[in-house]
Amino acid sequence: MTIINRILTTLRRFLRPTSAPPLLSPEELQRLFTARYRSFRELLAANTNTLEAMAELEKALRDGRTLSMTFIRSRCTLVTVNVYKIIHNLNKIADGRYSELERIFSRLQQSIETLLAGNQGRTEGDPVLDLERIGRAQADLAGEKMANLGEAGSLAGIRIPPGFALTAVATRLFFQRNQLYPKINHLIQQMDITKLEDLHRKSMAIQEMIRNCPLPPELESLLFDHFDQLAAVMSGLKVAVRSSALAEDLGQASFAGLYHTELDVGRDTLASAYKSVLASKYTPRAISYRLAKGFRHEETEMCVGFLAMIEPAVSGICYSRSIGGRGDTLDLFFAPGGAKGIVDGTRSTSHLLMERTAPHRIVRRLEAEDALGARLTDAQAVSLAEIGMQLEQHFGAPQDIEWSIDPAGTLFILQSRPISTSPFVATETDQPPAQEDERVLLHGGVTGCAGAGCGPVFIVHSPEDMLHFPKRAVLVVKHPLPEWAPLLKRAAALVAETGSEAGHLATLSREFGLPSLLALGRATEILTNGETVTVDAAHRAIYRGRIEELLHDNGKHPNLMEGSPVQQTLISVLKLISPLNLTDPASPDFHACRCRTLHDITRFCHEKSVLEMFDFGKRYHFDKGAAKRLRDNLPLEWWLIDLGEGLQPHYDIRSPDIAITDIACPPMQAIWEGMHAVAWEGPPTAGLRTMVSFLFQSAVHNGLDPSRTSALREKNYFLISKNYCNLSVRLGYHYAMIEAMLGNRPVDRYITFRFKGGAAGEDQRIQRIELLAEVLEQFDYRIERIGDALTARVERETEQFVVDRLKVLGYLTIHTRQLDMVMVDAGARQFFRDKFIQEIEEMLNHE
Amino acid sequence: MSEQAFKLEAALKIHLLLVDDEPEFKEVMQKHLSRMGIRLSLSECCLDALGTLEAHAIDVVIMDMNMPGMDGIQCLKKVKERWPLIEVIILTGHASVKSGIEGMESGAFDYCLKPIDVRELIEKIELAAQKALINQEDAAS
Numbered sequence: 001m002t003i004i005n006r007i008l009t010t011l012r013r014f015l016r017p018t019s020a021p022p023l024l025s026p027e028e029l030q031r032l033f034t035a036r037y038r039s040f041r042e043l044l045a046a047n048t049n050t051l052e053a054m055a056e057l058e059k060a061l062r063d064g065r066t067l068s069m070t071f072i073r074s075r076c077t078l079v080t081v082n083v084y085k086i087i088h089n090l091n092k093i094a095d096g097r098y099s100e101l102e103r104i105f106s107r108l109q110q111s112i113e114t115l116l117a118g119n120q121g122r123t124e125g126d127p128v129l130d131l132e133r134i135g136r137a138q139a140d141l142a143g144e145k146m147a148n149l150g151e152a153g154s155l156a157g158i159r160i161p162p163g164f165a166l167t168a169v170a171t172r173l174f175f176q177r178n179q180l181y182p183k184i185n186h187l188i189q190q191m192d193i194t195k196l197e198d199l200h201r202k203s204m205a206i207q208e209m210i211r212n213c214p215l216p217p218e219l220e221s222l223l224f225d226h227f228d229q230l231a232a233v234m235s236g237l238k239v240a241v242r243s244s245a246l247a248e249d250l251g252q253a254s255f256a257g258l259y260h261t262e263l264d265v266g267r268d269t270l271a272s273a274y275k276s277v278l279a280s281k282y283t284p285r286a287i288s289y290r291l292a293k294g295f296r297h298e299e300t301e302m303c304v305g306f307l308a309m310i311e312p313a314v315s316g317i318c319y320s321r322s323i324g325g326r327g328d329t330l331d332l333f334f335a336p337g338g339a340k341g342i343v344d345g346t347r348s349t350s351h352l353l354m355e356r357t358a359p360h361r362i363v364r365r366l367e368a369e370d371a372l373g374a375r376l377t378d379a380q381a382v383s384l385a386e387i388g389m390q391l392e393q394h395f396g397a398p399q400d401i402e403w404s405i406d407p408a409g410t411l412f413i414l415q416s417r418p419i420s421t422s423p424f425v426a427t428e429t430d431q432p433p434a435q436e437d438e439r440v441l442l443h444g445g446v447t448g449c450a451g452a453g454c455g456p457v458f459i460v461h462s463p464e465d466m467l468h469f470p471k472r473a474v475l476v477v478k479h480p481l482p483e484w485a486p487l488l489k490r491a492a493a494l495v496a497e498t499g500s501e502a503g504h505l506a507t508l509s510r511e512f513g514l515p516s517l518l519a520l521g522r523a524t525e526i527l528t529n530g531e532t533v534t535v536d537a538a539h540r541a542i543y544r545g546r547i548e549e550l551l552h553d554n555g556k557h558p559n560l561m562e563g564s565p566v567q568q569t570l571i572s573v574l575k576l577i578s579p580l581n582l583t584d585p586a587s588p589d590f591h592a593c594r595c596r597t598l599h600d601i602t603r604f605c606h607e608k609s610v611l612e613m614f615d616f617g618k619r620y621h622f623d624k625g626a627a628k629r630l631r632d633n634l635p636l637e638w639w640l641i642d643l644g645e646g647l648q649p650h651y652d653i654r655s656p657d658i659a660i661t662d663i664a665c666p667p668m669q670a671i672w673e674g675m676h677a678v679a680w681e682g683p684p685t686a687g688l689r690t691m692v693s694f695l696f697q698s699a700v701h702n703g704l705d706p707s708r709t710s711a712l713r714e715k716n717y718f719l720i721s722k723n724y725c726n727l728s729v730r731l732g733y734h735y736a737m738i739e740a741m742l743g744n745r746p747v748d749r750y751i752t753f754r755f756k757g758g759a760a761g762e763d764q765r766i767q768r769i770e771l772l773a774e775v776l777e778q779f780d781y782r783i784e785r786i787g788d789a790l791t792a793r794v795e796r797e798t799e800q801f802v803v804d805r806l807k808v809l810g811y812l813t814i815h816t817r818q819l820d821m822v823m824v825d826a827g828a829r830q831f832f833r834d835k836f837i838q839e840i841e842e843m844l845n846h847e
Numbered sequence: 848m849s850e851q852a853f854k855l856e857a858a859l860k861i862h863l864l865l866v867d868d869e870p871e872f873k874e875v876m877q878k879h880l881s882r883m884g885i886r887l888s889l890s891e892c893c894l895d896a897l898g899t900l901e902a903h904a905i906d907v908v909i910m911d912m913n914m915p916g917m918d919g920i921q922c923l924k925k926v927k928e929r930w931p932l933i934e935v936i937i938l939t940g941h942a943s944v945k946s947g948i949e950g951m952e953s954g955a956f957d958y959c960l961k962p963i964d965v966r967e968l969i970e971k972i973e974l975a976a977q978k979a980l981i982n983q984e985d986a987a988s
Contacts, residue, residue, distance in 0.1 A: 038978075073943065077943060077944050077958070078942075078960065080944045080947060081948065081951055081958045084948055084951045088951070109944060113943075113944045113945055116943075116944065185941070186913065186940070186941055
């Protein structure tokens with residue numbers, strides 16, 4: 001748009017006839033003015049609530065901390081409800097002239113709802129599928145585990161047990177027929193995940209509910225028909241009933257051992273085993289894992305596989321790339337009988353480290369002491385290595401493969417999934433600790449996850465013990481069972497008497513970056529509860545006390561939420577909520593139709609509500625409610641409206657401007673005094689780097705330009721009465737708000753200061769918020785800070801105390817203007833903090 | 848009179864109805880509100896609440912969204928249709944953008960999420976009380 005066009009647009013706007021307000025009596029005008037002021041107050045409260053909830057969402061994303069869909073849904077609800085209130089109240093203040101916003105809001109609200117609802121229940125297909133009909137293409141229907149297994153079975157030379165799967169369609173049929181979804185969602189939304197007791201109680205209630213529901217008759221008959229067809233060709237058929245949830249067995253989240261598997265299931269217990277596996281989606285360990293890794297309950301639908309049992313002579317795990325860190329080798333872990341004892345860590349396990357390339361030479365052989373009978377010939381080991389490499393090549397990533405060999409020597413693949421991707425490896429060092437180091441309490445075992453952790457010992461024998469597990473304690477257990485998984489996020493290290501690197505809990509410890517040491521015999525006897533120890537998992541030793549030098553090398557903890565579905569949902573909804581495009585009220589783009597996010601609407605409405613309030617007197621020819629411009633020497637505009645008894649009796653109400661001596665409002669006078677106590681040096685000079693960043697933002701945000709005179713000519717607004725003052729003062733993109741009451745009773749004396757955002761980059765905005773918080777805290781303000789949103793309060797203090805704190809705010813509103821431009825580092829913050837504190841102290845002592 | 852004092856005084860003048868089927872929550876609220884001197888009635892469900900509203904001059908209602916029987920939004924609509932001057936605060940442990948906006952469009956004074964801090968809820972009650980009294984004054988004038 002050319003300059004001439006802009007001028008013409010502006011002129012047209014001024015010349016456009018506006019609807020004439022109705023003629024009202026003075027009493028009616030006063031009533032109308034009061035009603036609008038109430039709406040204005042409601043709008044300001046909703047504005048604060050919106051910005052706070054928004055800041056909580058932004059902070060959660062930035063911190064990468066664990067966040068649940070319940071949290072995201074509740075904050076999004078608060079934001080939308082409050083933006084609704086903002087629009088509603090603005091339209092009340094402005095005689096409905098911003099109804100256009102309702103349409104924009106409605107569109108944003110619906111988009112947010114759609115994103116929060118996710119894509120549950122979209123896959124269609126058969127409720128039951130034979131395993132031979134399942135491949136990777138059916139992953140959304142049969143779950144990851146069955147999809148991978150079916151696909152593996154289709155490859156030449158690989159044998160899998162025969163079987164079938166009840167798909168996500170069957171699960172939905174079961175849940176919908178029994179109306180389970182709303183009941184479960186209700187319990188999950190009310191769950192306090194930080195309290196293990198609550199988690200256990202609600203988890204049990206959900207599982208019980210699922211187990212007690214009947215199977216829909218058509219589903220039951222499909223289940224039995226498929227079992228009977230299999231039994232017709234396999235006499236004495238028993239099946240393994242295995243979980244195969246959607247999104248289970250992915251590289252970034254293994255869900256290792258979190259769901260239930262039931263072995264040796266016959267026809268009579270088929271339905272109950274199915275329901276038990278469905279219910280296992282809601283065990284405490286599964287719920288807390290999904291939460292920690294950012295998976296949505298509703299999108300991890302449980303599918304169930306029914307695989308014919310084979311009699312295992314020897315079973316084990318093959319990692320097609322060694323988890324010990326040697327990239328040219330693969331691991332084979334094995335034990336006699338089934339694989340259950342290996343993955344739940346209750347059995348001693350033999351280990352072969354083999355070369356990945358043919359002829360797959362054995363690099364190291366470690367026989368478990370009690371592994372007698374685990375006969376794995378070298379030829380079988382080589383076959384397993386070949387299959388491991390074949391599966392890795394087929395699936396395009398290193399695989400974690402579960403296998404069994406029957407007494408006839410036939411090899412069956414039971415599972416193949418990507419190895420859990422984690423920078424934390426199960427490395428062990430060749431240098432055990434010095435024997436003479438008297439601080440060593442225990443040494444030996446195998447490294448589950450390298451690293452070191454320190455904390456008090458807490459031995460867990462039972463689920464009841466879990467409820468008392470303190471944060472950052474060292475978790476010590478006899479067997480590394482998957483049921484201890486909810487404690488991994490709280491623990492400083494894990495120690496177990498049995499187990500191997502191949503166990504489920506060891507896998508999870510690597511995902512969580514938790515140092516773990518396994519197969520350390522007598523750990524529960526030698527370690528005592530409460531004693532502080534340092535676990536050096538890489539060097540396989542436990543030391544008495546805290547050993548700082550061992551803890552130094554610990555890397556950062558992984559961001560468990562990174563790339564997760566919950567984080568993706570948060571990022572998507574924040575795109576509709578958080579970005580601020582409407583930054584400069586003087587820009588022609590500052591218009592309702594330009595609002596693209598809820599933040600834009602909030603910002604737009606706040607600006608317009610203040611203008612509407614200050615336009616009331618002129619619009620309705622109501623002198624008492626008319627805005628007056630304050631005469632002042634600062635290069636800023638100050639406007640004022642009297643809500644009642646805030647002006648000196650001698651003041652002529654028809655005058656268009658006003659002097660501070662005409663004011664009879666002590667809180668405003670105190671703020672004003674603080675503003676003028678120390679001469680302002682003008683906006684600070686920004687460094688080159690900041691200017692570059694700022695110019696970039698100016699290019700992104702239309703109309704933002706620090707050199708514009710409008711940046712200094714911005715209007716600031718006081719609403720006052722005898723004891724009350726509400727100041728909207730521009731400190732950046734947003735108004736900062738000061739609300740103060742200075743009455744006779746303690747309950748009537750308070751100050752609230754609220755501020756969010758600024759014009760510069762995020763780091764600088766945070767630096768300025770930190771600076772404001774530090775100075776205000778120095779002068780006795782109670783601070784609440786969420787991201788770049790700050791609230792500071794003083795309440796129920798003496799009159800002089802409140803007056804002095806208002807002066808502090810007055811000083812800061814002037815001297816921190818545009819300061820975010822130069823807040824490039826903590827050094828700048830410290831410089832200004834010291835300067836401000838010194839000048840404020842001088843100001844307060846001067847009296 | 849200051850805003851703070853006005854809000855508190857308004858809360859002391861009103862008759863509040865709490866509609867919730869959760870006994871623990873009702874007990875906690877009853878304890879706090881009676882200590883403050885706020886007049887309180889209790890109902891288990893919407894049907895019961897409508898009966899109480901017929902029998903007493905209620906000013907503010909706090910209503911849980913998930914109750915046995917009638918759905919919270921339907922109940923809110925019935926209350927606002929029959930007694931438009933009453934202010935209703937919706938409470939829910941099952942936050943959803945849709946129900947939040949539906950509640951506001953149906954005339955709720957506020958929509959709050961459970962668990963809620965008692966002090967925060969009392970603050971909301973005070974504001975709703977203030978609004979309800981203003982509604983009554985405006986209707987009278």
